[in-house]
Amino acid sequence: MTNATQPVLKPGLRLLAGPAGAVLVMAIIFVVATLAFFAINGREAVSLFQEMVMGAFGDSYSFSETLVKTAPILLTALAVALPARLGLISVGGEGQLYLGALFGTGAVLAAVDQPGWILMPLMLTGAMAGGALWGVIPGLLKTRLGVNETISTLLLNYVGILLVSFVVHGPWKNPNSLGWPATIEFPAGAILPQFFDTRVHMGLVFGIVAAVILHILVTRSRWGLGLQVSRSNPRVGATAGISYERNVLIVMAVGGLLAGLAGIAEASVIQNRLQDGLASGYGMTGFLVAWLAGQHFLRIIPLSVLMGGLLASADSLQLYAQLPKASADILQALLFIIVLAVASLWGRRRNT
Amino acid sequence: MEYFTTELLTLLFAALRSATPVLAVVLGEAMTQRSGVINLGVEGQMLLGAMTGFAVASVTGDPWLGVMAACFAGIALSMVHAILVLGCGANQIASGVAVLVLGSGLSAYYGTPFVGDKIDTLGNLNHTFVSDIPLLGQFLGPITPTVLLTLLAIPVISIFLFRTRTGLRWRSTGESQDITRNLGHNPMHYQLAAIAFGGLMSGFAGAALAVDYTANWVEGMTAGRGLVAVGLVIVARWNPWYALPAALLFGASEALNLKLQSWGVNISPYLLATLPYMIPLSVLMLSYRGLKASGGGMPAGLRVVFQNAR
Numbered sequence: 001m002t003n004a005t006q007p008v009l010k011p012g013l014r015l016l017a018g019p020a021g022a023v024l025v026m027a028i029i030f031v032v033a034t035l036a037f038f039a040i041n042g043r044e045a046v047s048l049f050q051e052m053v054m055g056a057f058g059d060s061y062s063f064s065e066t067l068v069k070t071a072p073i074l075l076t077a078l079a080v081a082l083p084a085r086l087g088l089i090s091v092g093g094e095g096q097l098y099l100g101a102l103f104g105t106g107a108v109l110a111a112v113d114q115p116g117w118i119l120m121p122l123m124l125t126g127a128m129a130g131g132a133l134w135g136v137i138p139g140l141l142k143t144r145l146g147v148n149e150t151i152s153t154l155l156l157n158y159v160g161i162l163l164v165s166f167v168v169h170g171p172w173k174n175p176n177s178l179g180w181p182a183t184i185e186f187p188a189g190a191i192l193p194q195f196f197d198t199r200v201h202m203g204l205v206f207g208i209v210a211a212v213i214l215h216i217l218v219t220r221s222r223w224g225l226g227l228q229v230s231r232s233n234p235r236v237g238a239t240a241g242i243s244y245e246r247n248v249l250i251v252m253a254v255g256g257l258l259a260g261l262a263g264i265a266e267a268s269v270i271q272n273r274l275q276d277g278l279a280s281g282y283g284m285t286g287f288l289v290a291w292l293a294g295q296h297f298l299r300i301i302p303l304s305v306l307m308g309g310l311l312a313s314a315d316s317l318q319l320y321a322q323l324p325k326a327s328a329d330i331l332q333a334l335l336f337i338i339v340l341a342v343a344s345l346w347g348r349r350r351n352t
Numbered sequence: 353m354e355y356f357t358t359e360l361l362t363l364l365f366a367a368l369r370s371a372t373p374v375l376a377v378v379l380g381e382a383m384t385q386r387s388g389v390i391n392l393g394v395e396g397q398m399l400l401g402a403m404t405g406f407a408v409a410s411v412t413g414d415p416w417l418g419v420m421a422a423c424f425a426g427i428a429l430s431m432v433h434a435i436l437v438l439g440c441g442a443n444q445i446a447s448g449v450a451v452l453v454l455g456s457g458l459s460a461y462y463g464t465p466f467v468g469d470k471i472d473t474l475g476n477l478n479h480t481f482v483s484d485i486p487l488l489g490q491f492l493g494p495i496t497p498t499v500l501l502t503l504l505a506i507p508v509i510s511i512f513l514f515r516t517r518t519g520l521r522w523r524s525t526g527e528s529q530d531i532t533r534n535l536g537h538n539p540m541h542y543q544l545a546a547i548a549f550g551g552l553m554s555g556f557a558g559a560a561l562a563v564d565y566t567a568n569w570v571e572g573m574t575a576g577r578g579l580v581a582v583g584l585v586i587v588a589r590w591n592p593w594y595a596l597p598a599a600l601l602f603g604a605s606e607a608l609n610l611k612l613q614s615w616g617v618n619i620s621p622y623l624l625a626t627l628p629y630m631i632p633l634s635v636l637m638l639s640y641r642g643l644k645a646s647g648g649g650m651p652a653g654l655r656v657v658f659q660n661a662r
Contacts, residue, residue, distance in 0.1 A: 089445050091392075100496060145637050151583040152636070154392075155629045158576045163628075166622035284453055291446045319577075324464055329457025336450040338438060344440040 005152070007210045022346045031336045032073050034331060045318070048321060055316030056309030062316065066197035068270065070308030071200075072097065072279065073208035076286025077264035078214060079135070079255035084295040085218055086244075086251050092138060092153030093243045093259045094283025095160030096131040096263015098200070100165050100260020103130025103269040105183055106273040108190045109172060116189025123264060132253040134160055139252030143245040149252075157283065168275050182275035192269050203265030210258055210299060215297040227251070259283070281329070285311070288336045294343075363607055365491045369565060371559040371603025372499045373398070373574075377581035378588055378595040379505055380553025386513065386528040386590055387538075387546035387625035388653030392448025393433050394554040395578030396455020397426040401558025402457035403466070406569040410469040419470070419559040420497070425553015429455050429512070434547040438540050442635040452578075453572065460571045473567045474498065477635050501595075503552075522546065526651030547562050554578060587639060590651065598632075605631040 016064045031049070038045035056066050076093035083090040104127030111122050113174060134156060141147035163183075167173075192202040218224035232235035234244035262282065267274045289307050293299035314328030377394050384391050401422035409418030427453060438446040476496045485492060513519040522542050525532045529539035552650055562569050580602055588598040605627040608646070 054469060093447075100629050103479075112495050147633075147636050148586065150392075151579075151586065152633060154576075154585060156578045156634045158629045159626045162622050162626045165625075166620050169622060171425045252369065281453075284449065287449055288453070291449075302368075324461050326457045326460035326464075329453055330461060333454035333457055333542065337432065338437055338448055340442040340450060344436070344442040347441075 014193045022342055026339050026342045029342065030335050033197065033204065034129070034332045037327075037330065037334065041198035041246035043323075048316075048317065048323075050321060052313040052317060055313035055320075060199075062312060064196075064200050065315070066309040066312040067200045067204055067307065068198075068308070070304045071203035071207055072266055073285050073289055073307050073311075074211065074284040074304035075265075076257045076283050076302060077304055078207065078210055078260035078290040078297065079131075080287050080290035081293065081297060081300060082214060082255045082258075082293040083251045085224075086232065088134070088142070088248065088251065088253065089150045090138065090153045090255060091150055091287055092134065092156055092283070093286045094279060095153065095157035096134040096248075096259035097254040097263035097266070097279045097283055098157075098164045099131070100127040100131035100255075100263030101274055101278055102160075102167065102263075103127055103133075103260070105167075105267055106130075106179040108186055109183065112184075112187055112190075113154055114189070115212070119189040119293060120189070120192075123268070124261070127259040127260045127264035127335075129260070131258065131263065133256070135252040135254075135256020135259070136249055139249045142252075143248050157172070158257030165276055173220065174273070180275075182271075182273045185272050186268050190268055192265055192273070196267060198333065201265055201269040203262060203269070206256075206261050206265075207304070211297045213299055218297065221326045259286070259330065268313040285332060288332060291331065292336065292339050310335070356652060359515045359611075360446070360502065361488075361491050363604070363631055365494065366607035366610070367600050367603035369494065369496070369499060369603070370606045371599040372593045373565065374577050374584065374602045375582050375595060375599035376498075376553045376557035376560060378576050378599050379502070379509055379555050379592055379601075380557075381582055382588060382590050382592060382627075383509065383513070383522075383553075384546045384550035384587045385448045385585055385654055386523055386526045386651055388450065388529065389437060389465040389543050389547055389552050390444050390582070390654060391430065391433050391547060392445060392579065393430065393451025393455065395574060395576065395579060396452040396459075397429045397554040398455075398561070398574045399572070400429050400455045401426040402556030403463035403558070403569055403572060404555075404564035406471065407463065408470070409471040409563050410466055411553060413472060415472050415563050416476045418563045419474070419556065420557035422563070423552050424555065426553070426558065427551040430547050430551025430554070433551075434544055434642045437547070438543055447610040451584040456572060457640040459568030462515040466569050469569070469573070471563065471567055471582060474564050492515055494585040496564050498556070501556075502560065506592050506596060513592065523651070525583075526653045528652060531602060543662050549631070557581075570592050580632055583636060585657060587632065587635050596606075596662045598635075599630055602628050623647050 029099040035049055038048045057063055076097060079093045079096055080090055104123045108119065111119050112202040114122070138149045138156060139151040141152050142149045151179045159297050168183060169181045173222030174182055194201045197310055218227065226242040228239065230244045230247055231242060232243050237244055263278065266278055271278065285307055289300060289303050310331060311328050312332070314323070314325065317323040317327065318325055377398060379393055381391060397452045405418040405422030405424035407416045408421040419517055433447050433452065434496045436442040436450070437444050474497045476494050513523065519534070521532055521537055525542040525564060532539040532542065558574065561574065565572070584595070584598040584602065587601070588594040609624040609627050612619065
């Protein structure tokens with residue numbers, strides 16, 4: 001609908017006015033902010049930035065390390081985005097990841113002598129159960145008692161992390177580890193398949209498949225439509241026979257299940273054992289990615305790769321430029337702040 | 353019996369000391385939320401405050417300068433939240449998490465050189481007239497200045513909030529921005545002040561932790577205290593007076609954790625360490641029935657934040 005009073009944009013400008021323009025503006029500001037951050041700390045900004053890009057996407061090894069980081073980010077982002085479809089703000093990816101690792105490891109330890117075709121499904125089932133449990137508890141607290149899910153998931157994160165500390169320092173500690181708090185190494189049958197001699201593992205495949213399935217379910221199925229109705233008005237949903245409570249439990253459990261898979265993949269492939277500091281913040285990164293993607297499941301995939309690249313490049317900068325590991329957190333936060341600011345201003349301008 | 357009383361009082365005063373940083377955050381965050389803004393970034397502001405306060409105390413040798421610097425660091429970081437939320441209209445939960453990550457990143461990055469430094473502390477009431485008070489002297493003696501300042505903040509804040517015109521407008525902004533606007537005031541001014549005050553209190557809380565309570569800086573040392581405080585604001589029903597018992601809940605669970613270990617209770621310290629998170633969560637569960645019925649005093653403007661997720 002065009003009328004005379006509306007300004008008619010040239011095609012090129014119209015593109016700039018769309019989301020692509022917003023993304024371009026975000027990217028430019030982020031690059032400038034990153035350069036400024038390096039420069040403020042007295043570093044060779046431009047060369048460090050080049051090093052960063054190379055460290056993430058420069059060669060096949062760097063890219064494989066990027067994909068290694070992508071897997072848990074992708075899965076924990078889905079664990080945030082699915083509840084968000086019902087208007088729930090879950091910040092519990094981190095705790096769910098730890099519980100997945102905890103239960104999955106429990107299954108491995110219980111069936112350690114079994115062949116891989118028994119051990120592997122047991123391990124994955126355990127991980128999914130653990131994650132789902134840590135998702136469904138805040139769901140139950142919300143539906144039964146009305147406890148705010150943002151607060152309960154935040155608190156449960158710390159409990160989940162401490163539970164893992166408890167088992168690796170206590171009952172599950174490997175007696176032969178010379179005091180190092182960790183479980184025994186996972187047997188070969190409990191190590192997720194990896195691809196092309198890299199550390200890239202099945203967790204990435206789980207994440208991509210889950211993202212696609214969730215996208216189809218939410219956009220095409222009756223259930224997805226139900227979520228939308230429930231979200232905008234639980235009462236209307238209820239009259240149409242859609243139980244808001246049941247859906248809360250489902251989305252929280254499924255989200256937790258996915259984060260749980262991320263946890264066991266980290267323990268099995270990356271650490272080869274369960275130990276402290278398993279996830280070092282993947283849960284929060286997943287939260288940021290889910291919001292960057294506007295809770296859109298398919299957009300989460302490329303954004304997770306980008307964020308994985310940021311973390312991988314921070315690792316390589318730590319090695320080559322002795323940049324503290326915390327720089328990854330700072331750049332992550334800068335990126336998120338810029339995207340939030342630009343997207344919100346862009347949306348506001350379009351609405352007025 | 354006397355042994356029992358002594359142990360109980362020791363526990364109570366230990367609880368008060370470890371509750372102080374959390375109490376400061378609860379007070380600040382309660383004020384922020386009263387204006388209709390929630391800030392999860394207090395955890396990051398607390399970390400930045402702890403690091404800045406410790407670093408300044410270490411470099412200048414003056415712990416009080418450290419406390420002041422920590423307050424400014426808290427305010428500065430909270431302004432990121434203010435710009436995103438008030439200036440850009442970004443979602444408050446998302447913005448809070450961004451500030452949280454930024455604060456923990458900045459404090460870890462710039463705090464590394466100060467790990468293991470020794471600093472002068474703010475001192476305590478030992479060797480003053482207080483420690484000569486019969487019976488109670490031994491418990492009051494270890495009380496430090498940040499504890500007293502935080503306790504003093506309770507009546508000051510509640511008088512401001514409930515007995516002044518500005519406090520009334522502050523509260524009405526949290527209920528409905530339209531009311532404030534119709535009275536001819538800009539609601540954003542109150543929200544900006546509220547976010548800054550939350551920043552000040554969380555920065556101060558960081559200093560209370562790093563400069564006063566532990567006299568030490570360790571990466572990530574707040575261990576979720578800021579986030580626990582956001583939960584405790586609900587338990588305290590956005591009332592400065594209830595903030596004290598709510599924060600003591602955290603302090604008591606932490607003090608109990610240490611006490612049980614010293615009594616030789618044979619439970620893993622890692623399981624005991626879940627108490628400071630489980631107990632507030634349990635109270636939240638128990639108090640929610642009552643909260644639901646009365647609305648719990650949640651500012652109406654805040655409810656909108658949770659309903660408009662994303």
